[in-house]
Amino acid sequence: MATNLGLRKGAWTAEVEMRLRKCIGEHGEGNWHLVSLRAGLNRCRKSCRQRWLNYLRPNIKRGSFSIDEVDITIRLHILICLCKWSLIAGRLPGRTSNDVKYYWNTHMHKYMKEKPILDLKELSVIKPQ
């Protein structure tokens, strides 16, 4: 309770993001508990990590999912059956597990509910010709 006092929550400012970026550029990923100390951020380690992994990391792809990405997401989701977003995101270059999760929950969830068992054969027909 007392230790959390004074830690900042909420939106990140551009200046703080730059410091985080610079710090990770110097020391590499990992050791998140040290990051806020090194960069002089008033943030907890979890906050730093998530900000980096989901927003600041280079090569993150923005924008809507392509048909290919949707195809792989569906395939893997059917295959893995569980919501292992990081596993699926690992197959999609430039997408974070958050992106995949949000995409699934906003776009595919409804569709899968209507049609719980999706036939892979059908999928192959959906694929671009």
Add this chain to the structure above:
Amino acid sequence: MATALQMEGRMLENLKKQLALAVRNIQWSYGIFWSISARQPGVLEWGDGYYNGDIKTRKTTQAIELNADQLGLQRSEQLRELYESLSIGEANPQSRRPSVALSPEDLSDPEWYYLVCMSFVFNIGQGLPGRTLANGQPTWLCNAHFADSKVFSRSLLAKSASIQTVICFPFLGGVIELGVTEPVPEDPSLIQHVKTSFLEIPYSTIISKKSMMVAGSTRIDNNPACTVLDQDILQNKLIAYVGSAELGINVSPNNSSNGFEPSQPAEGSFMVEGINGGVSQVQSWQFMDDEFSNCVLHSMNSSDCISQTFVEPEKAISTPKGEMAKQPCLQDLQECNHTKMNSLDFRSDDLHYQGVLSSLLKSSHQSILGPCFKNYHHESSFGLWNKGDLENFQRGGTPQMILKKVLIAVPQMHAVGLPESPEDICKRDEVWRPEADEIGANSALAERRRREKLNERFLILRSMVPSISKGDKVSILDDAIEYVKELERRVEELGSCRELAEVEARTKRKSQDTVERISDNYGDSNVSNSKRPLINKRKACDIDETSNYNVSKESSTDNVTVSMINKEVLIEMRCPWKEGVLLEIMDVVSNLQLDCHSVQSSASEGILSLTIKSKFKGSVVVSSGIIKQELQRLTRKF
């Protein structure tokens, strides 16, 4: 004689090994055989595959040491198994098998690629394999990871697995796809090389190996005395001969009978066999073969049940490849009869050994020998031997166990000089066993000692912690943890109070001196409290009675003790008694959102001792330090 269909089945069966061979030889990452789906004609689906790429983790639980070849095959099997279990789980997650060797987290990127490929199907003319089949031409795709998804639908997957080059070529009515993580410039000769040297030739050698096995076992059945070396030469020659022949299904009788001629040199054959995966394997199995046949022979003499298998060697020979082996086999039979006689003469001394061997093998390992012996009277027996090539080897414990048993038991029996009954052997085994048991007993003893020590320590711990509720280990540990935490908290609290007191004492010395002179007792009892920072709640009442020796000038504020358990707050305090002090204290307490449910107070010699049990009214929880400060501020006013 195998029909064309059976041959096809066998062909596909061998395809896995051939694919493995080819992929490993050119050191590519994976090979997939897309075959026409049986359920959906006109659609290419996963037929078979071999994975040869990077591996993240390898479970090290396998009992047998496997070489790279077998590891690769095993990994491919496991991947397929994983895929199948996952697709079963797709239908109903409950039925998912938990015993799959791999979990999705264990896979490397290329393995994921390989795994997801299993879910793909292609219409003919669609996708890379489909188009390859439609064109009948090999396709070479460089930069597969950047390819347009219209050309290569798995390009995104390939990108994540950094597969860069993919080739496809039609083969056996399906399509073979090979992929690698490096850029490889187009090279038609590579495809040709793969096709000719791995996918086609070994196939014929595998057939020839079958026929060789037939021939080999013919010899064994008829002539137990024939040496292993002889057989090897024979086989090698057969392989060399047939292997260089075309992709023939039938090995003509002439060919094989040529093979039986003893004078032909056996050179150049090792290469072919080497490709086919392990000379030694075959040899060792041949050796076992020989042994079995020995025992079969003798058990026949003693009219054992095993001899049934021997009774129909002719049949066994004639059924699978009858027209091929008939004539030479007859010749052999005649030859063998001579050699058999000779060998029996030679080996009359060893007779009982062989009797022992047969009894040994018969006695204990019926189940282990099962598949081998079945071969002798089963119709397609020789196919089994052959097909089992790899599987048998992977179950490699079997022949080893037999050999070990033979090696251990035979000298013992020799010492006795008589062939022994299986019961005796069993007894011997029991005599041998204790040594192993002793080791086990030692470790069991050590384990027991360890457990005893642990229990003892637990008891000690239990006796040390006052607030143990239950007797089991978990609650002992839990309570101990709680207790230690509480003690730590108290140490901290008391320490901080003391510091505070010291500071205050220094600043307020002058003013407090007078106070202290007035209330000596009050000061004294405080000292006694501060001298024992770790007193238990239970003991708190005793302290009141303890006589005080040291008179300190410091005014300690430890006259207030606050302990909190969940929302229950116990306040113990002492202060000089005055009119209305109790009321004021209760005011403070209720201001702190505390709900008192019991108050005990006693005044003696002008000192009020107060014990308040209370509870927080709402969800607001004030720390014990604050409560203490408030109360101390109150007492300081007096």
